[in-house]
Amino acid sequence: MADKFDVIVVGAGPAGTSCAYTAAKAGLNVLLIERGEYPGSKNVMGGILYRKQLEEIIPEFWKEAPLERPVVEQRFWFLDKESMVTTSYKGLEWGKEPFNNFTVLRAKFDRWFAGKAVEQGALLINETVVTECIVEENRVVGVRTDRPDGDVYADVVVLADGVNSLLGKSLGFHKEWKPDEVALTVMEVLNLPKKTINERFNVSDDQGVSVEIFGDSTQGLLGTAFLYTNKDSLNIGVGTTLSGMIKKKLKPYHLLEYVKEHPMIRPYIEGGETSEYLAHLIPEGGYKSVPRLVGNGVMIVGDAAQFVNAIHREGSNMAMSSGKMAAEAIVRAKELDDFTERTLDSYRKELYNSFIGKDLKKYKDVTHTFEEHPQYFTDYIPMMNKAANSFFTVDGSPKKEKQSRIIKSITEGKGKIAVAKDLYRAWKVMK
Amino acid sequence: MHILVCIKQVPDTKIIKVNPKTNTLDRSSAPAILNPYDAHAVEEAVRLRDIHGGKVTVLSMGPPQARNAIRKCVEIGADEGILISDRRFAGADTLATSYALYKAIEKIQSLEGVDLILCGKHAIDGDTGQTGPGIARRLGIPPLTCVNRVAEVNRVENRIRVHRKVEEGYELIESTLPCLLTVEKEINDVSYSPLPNVIRAARYEPTVWTVDDLDDVDIKQLGLKGSPTIVGKMWPPEKSKGATLLDGDAEKQVKEMVRVLLKERELFVGKGGD
Numbered sequence: 001m002a003d004k005f006d007v008i009v010v011g012a013g014p015a016g017t018s019c020a021y022t023a024a025k026a027g028l029n030v031l032l033i034e035r036g037e038y039p040g041s042k043n044v045m046g047g048i049l050y051r052k053q054l055e056e057i058i059p060e061f062w063k064e065a066p067l068e069r070p071v072v073e074q075r076f077w078f079l080d081k082e083s084m085v086t087t088s089y090k091g092l093e094w095g096k097e098p099f100n101n102f103t104v105l106r107a108k109f110d111r112w113f114a115g116k117a118v119e120q121g122a123l124l125i126n127e128t129v130v131t132e133c134i135v136e137e138n139r140v141v142g143v144r145t146d147r148p149d150g151d152v153y154a155d156v157v158v159l160a161d162g163v164n165s166l167l168g169k170s171l172g173f174h175k176e177w178k179p180d181e182v183a184l185t186v187m188e189v190l191n192l193p194k195k196t197i198n199e200r201f202n203v204s205d206d207q208g209v210s211v212e213i214f215g216d217s218t219q220g221l222l223g224t225a226f227l228y229t230n231k232d233s234l235n236i237g238v239g240t241t242l243s244g245m246i247k248k249k250l251k252p253y254h255l256l257e258y259v260k261e262h263p264m265i266r267p268y269i270e271g272g273e274t275s276e277y278l279a280h281l282i283p284e285g286g287y288k289s290v291p292r293l294v295g296n297g298v299m300i301v302g303d304a305a306q307f308v309n310a311i312h313r314e315g316s317n318m319a320m321s322s323g324k325m326a327a328e329a330i331v332r333a334k335e336l337d338d339f340t341e342r343t344l345d346s347y348r349k350e351l352y353n354s355f356i357g358k359d360l361k362k363y364k365d366v367t368h369t370f371e372e373h374p375q376y377f378t379d380y381i382p383m384m385n386k387a388a389n390s391f392f393t394v395d396g397s398p399k400k401e402k403q404s405r406i407i408k409s410i411t412e413g414k415g416k417i418a419v420a421k422d423l424y425r426a427w428k429v430m431k
Numbered sequence: 432m433h434i435l436v437c438i439k440q441v442p443d444t445k446i447i448k449v450n451p452k453t454n455t456l457d458r459s460s461a462p463a464i465l466n467p468y469d470a471h472a473v474e475e476a477v478r479l480r481d482i483h484g485g486k487v488t489v490l491s492m493g494p495p496q497a498r499n500a501i502r503k504c505v506e507i508g509a510d511e512g513i514l515i516s517d518r519r520f521a522g523a524d525t526l527a528t529s530y531a532l533y534k535a536i537e538k539i540q541s542l543e544g545v546d547l548i549l550c551g552k553h554a555i556d557g558d559t560g561q562t563g564p565g566i567a568r569r570l571g572i573p574p575l576t577c578v579n580r581v582a583e584v585n586r587v588e589n590r591i592r593v594h595r596k597v598e599e600g601y602e603l604i605e606s607t608l609p610c611l612l613t614v615e616k617e618i619n620d621v622s623y624s625p626l627p628n629v630i631r632a633a634r635y636e637p638t639v640w641t642v643d644d645l646d647d648v649d650i651k652q653l654g655l656k657g658s659p660t661i662v663g664k665m666w667p668p669e670k671s672k673g674a675t676l677l678d679g680d681a682e683k684q685v686k687e688m689v690r691v692l693l694k695e696r697e698l699f700v701g702k703g704g705d
Contacts, residue, residue, distance in 0.1 A: 003630055031630070038462065123633045128626070148625040 005031045005123075007330055008143055008154040009323075010130045010167060012039035012114045014316045015302025016160030018057055018323030021113075024120035026331045031152065032114065032122050033145065035129045040110025043162075044280035045316055046187065047228045047235040048210055049104045053317040057324055058116060066112050068103040068230035069208025070095050073201075077264065079215040080385035084264050095207050103208045103228045103235070105189070133157055133167055133298065139340075140171070140298035155339045156330050157298045160323060163281045165291075165304035173300060174291030179243035180371055181285030183223060183310070186252040187237025188260075190272025194232045200268050201229055212313065215381035217259050221248060222370045222377060225259045226313075227268060234272055236260065239282060241371060252279060284310040287364035293348045296341045299326045309359050311366055311430070318356045325350050365429045375422060383410055432485035432586065434476040435539065436509065436549045437532055437566065438469035440493050440500035441556040454665040456556070463496060465503040468551025472614045474621045475581065476549050477508035483584060485546070486510040488539065492520055492531050498637050505632035506624040512637035513539070519642045522655030525557075529565025530652045534645045536570060541646070547584075547591070548611040552577055560613065567611035575606055579615040584608075 007023045009016045012034035020032040036042040048071065054061050062070075073090035094100040118124050134142040134151060142153035159167045163182065168174055194205060201209045208229045217225035223240030238252075238259045245252065259265060283289070283306040290306050293299060301307075302319035309318065329347035333339050351357055370376055387406045391399075411419050440463045447461035476487040488511045489504040491497050501512035515535045523531065539545060548570075550563035560576065567574035579601065580594035589608045594601040596615050624632075642648055651657060675691075677684040692698045 003627070123630065125626075125629045125633050128629060145626055147623060147629065150626045152626060152630070 003031075004142075004153040005029045006154060006334060007031070007156050007158060007327075008033065008152060009122075009158045009160055010143060011035075011160035011162055011302075011304070012117075012124065012126075013043050013110060013160060013162060013302060013319065014113070015304070015307075015319035015323040016158065017110070017113045017117050018320040019158050019160060019301055019327045020122040020124075020323075021057060021117040021120055022324045022327035023330055024117060024122040026327070027121075028327075028331065028334060030117075030122040031154065032117060032124045033128050033130055033143070034114070034124065034126045036126065038111050038126055039114035039124070040107040043106045043110050044185070044187070044278045045106060046185070046226045046237055046239075046313065047103050047105070047230070048101050048313060048316075049109065050101045050314065050317040051099045053320045053324075055098070057320060062097075062099060062102070064112075066104070066108040068105060069203075069206060070099045071101050071103060071210050071228075072203065072207045073209045075209060075211040077211060077213045077215075077217075078381045078384055079213055079217050079262070079264055080382045081216055082263055083385045083389060084215075085381075085384045085388050101210075103210070103230050105230060105233075130161070130167060132170060133159075135171075139296035143167075155297065156333065156344065158323075158326055158330075159298065159300045159304050160302050160319075161304050163283045163303040165300065168291055168300050168304055171295065171298065173293075173295070174289075177281075177283065177285065177289070179246055180241050180368070181283065181289045181306070183239045183241050183282040183284045184245060184252050184279065185237055185239030185282050186256045186277075186279040187226075187235055188256065188274050188278070189230070189276040190234045190236060190269055191232065191275045192234060192269075192272045196271070197229050197232065197234065203229070205231075213259070213265070215377060215385075217262065217265075218244075218377065219248070219250070219255065219258065220374060220378035221245070221250070222367065222374065224313075225265075227265065233275065234269055236265075236269055237278075241284065241367070242281070243371065282310075282315065283308050284367055286310065286367055287360040288368075290360065293351070294341050294344045297339050297344075299329070299344055299347055301326045307356055307360070309363060311363050312359070314359070321354065321356060322351060325354070362431075363429070369425060369429045373422070373425065376426065379414075380422075432480065432483045432546045432584075433544055434479060434485065434487050434547045434549060435536065435545045436469070436472050436476045436487060436489045436504065437563065438473065438489050438491045438500060438504055438551070439466045439554045439562075440464070440491065440497040441466045441554050444555045449667050454667065463499065465500040466551050466554045466556075468553060468555070468614065468616060469500075470503070470507060470551075470621045471616050471618050472549040472551050472612075473504045473507045473509055474619045475614055476547075478619065479547070479581065479584060480508075480510075483586060488513065490515070490532060490535055490539070492516070492523070492528060492535075494521075495639070498639075501637040502632040502635050505635045506628050507621060508624070508628055512635070513640060514637045515640045515642075515645070517641040519650065519653050522658060523653065524658035524660035525559055525561035525565055526659060527653055527655075527657035529562045529569060530649075530657060532562070533566050533569040534648050535640065536566065538640070538645050546609050548572075548609065550611065550613045552613045552615055563611060563613040570609075570611070573606045573610040574613070575604055575610060576613045577615055578612045579617045581612070581618070 006028040007030045009020045009032045020030045024030045072095040075088040078085040129146040130143045132144045133140045140157045211227040213225040218240045221240040221244040225238040228235040301322040307318040308315040333343045442461040443464045448457045450457045487509045489509045492515045553560035564574040577596045578593045579596045583592040592605045
């Protein structure tokens with residue numbers, strides 16, 4: 001007779017592990033199934049972990065989690081071919097408890113996090129692929145794995161199977177993602193001595209920097225590049241929508257090479273030795289792409305549910321919170337001994353009332369708007385650079401004259417009305 | 432039939448880094464895995480059990496984390512696992528390791544008989560292949576090394592016939608039982624474990640014994656104290672310079688090769704003749 005659990009969680013990333021942790025802590029019998037050799041072995045993100053949402057699951061996690069550096073400075077670079085306009089915030093309070101966010105290496109972090117779920121009593125099994133949900137009488141009752149005698153049953157199955165979520169798709173919760181609903185991110189981990197990193201980024205051993213890079217870093221495509229400091233390595237990567245890459249016939253690794261060779265970026269990574277090369281899809285469809293979240297005996301969390309805020313590069317925190325909320329809904333359902341869609345639906349309601357639902361809604365049109373109107377990336381960022389150049393170059397012309405020349409150059413070729421429209425459109429989708 | 436398999440948790444040497452300053456292995460750079468040869472030993476034990484009945488017990492010496500290697504054996508199908516773990520075992524070479532395992536096996540034998548002991552040919556972190564034969568020697572049973580096939584197990588006459596890998600083929604060897612085999616990877620393919628085994632393994636807590644759980648142990652023969660091996664020096668093997676690909680037509684390539692052999696490699700120089 002096959003085993004039966006209270007909950008089966010498919011996928012030991014941030015969402016699945018949070019769900020398993022929370023459910024196991026509440027005393028439920030949880031099976032956490034991971035396809036990789038160990039949790040984290042197949043997982044990819046830029047590398048920023050937010051403090052707040054994990055703290056709600058594991059208080060003071062920073063005292064034991066394998067973190068790289070707390071981020072004390074966030075830089076934003078607006079890149080042209082040979083110049084950039086930059087802005088940043090540095091605050092030493094971010095380097096102290098309770099911190100704001102950290103850089104992490106997922107292979108280490110996810111493994112630790114899954115270990116915490118195991119400590120709470122969840123049963124973790126690796127190297128096991130869930131091939132389908134077992135559906136009986138319009139209800140998910142378990143999963144089929146690729147192992148011999150591979151069926152296992154549960155009251156609720158939580159799909160935390162990541163961006164592609166083949167399981168969600170096979171249940172008809174969503175269709176294959178369209179190329180503008182996912183971004184492709186490629187990144188490398190470059191080993192560099194701690195001292196070199198500290199010098200180049202002007203920080204000490206226990207301070208980190210995150211750099212978000214817009215404009216020429218994606219060759220005008222909708223997307224960003226990033227550069228994050230680990231203890232003794234850097235994460236450098238670039239992501240753009242899949243549709244953009246297809247349209248421009250760009251190969252992702254070419255784009256990453258372009259970023260690494262960019263004269264504004266190269267000095268920071270010089271001498272770095274590539275220790276890892278990673279590529280992954282990121283669900284960036286936003287609010288409109290969120291699939292059906294709940295069915296009889298089944299729920300979807302994390303990337304599988306498109307919970308990513310592309311504008312604020314938030315994803316793992318949404319994953320964790322959604323996993324936690326799903327587990328809490330299961331605990332309530334367990335009390336009622338009712339695992340139908342109607343009961344589990346409290347997860348969906350709570351989620352839409354939380355920062356996840358609200359943030360996704362706030363930015364629901366942003367990526368679509370920027371995708372349709374590439375001028376923000378292709379025109380305005382170079383314009384910013386030209387304006388700064390002409391304003392700060394001392395050439396003997398009066399400043400007032402310069403200002404009017406700059407303003408004229410911005411509206412040139414577009415007309416004042418078009419520029420005003422662009423500004424209004426950007427304000428409207430971001431507000 | 433009670434089959435005992437001795438296993439070891441090792442760093443994954445495929446990806447381990449060497450500390451360039453001390454030339455020692457940086458164990459934190461690689462995950463700990465079940466020694467691959469031992470996985471084949473466990474698989475073989477499970478197959479023999481499935482044919483002849485009985486049970487498979489795995490035994491390991493190591494730090495508490497080595498429980499994970501034992502769990503991996505339970506995934507493959509082992510019934511029970513015992514870990515001997517104690518600071519007094521630490522720093523052991525193959526002599527002290529085989530002594531400690533021998534003492535644990537004596538203890539197991541006092542609880543229930545052992546008919547056959549299997550080990551991997553060697554552990555991938557040391558490649559010595561000494562611990563298995565060391566255990567057999569101490570137990571006074573025949574060691575059969577480099578086994579790549581178990582041809583016959585005769586429980587009535589208490590004997591076993593195995594193929595032993597040698598350079599040009601194999602030797603067919605017969606031994607009485609109990610005996611100890613160390614196995615090659617060719618002996619079997621480790622199968623993809625059934626889900627119930629994997630779930631059982633995730634739940635499984637091996638029995639852990641300390642030195643005090645064993646009988647008549649001579650502490651002097653344990654751990655660092657019982658290890659006469661001295662590591663004199665360690666160095667990474669020199670990296671090969673790699674091959675050069677010659678281009679151009681055949682004549683040009685041959686000329687260039689002759690030039691390299693004669694001038695750069697100094698072939699024929701100083702060997703009589705000129």
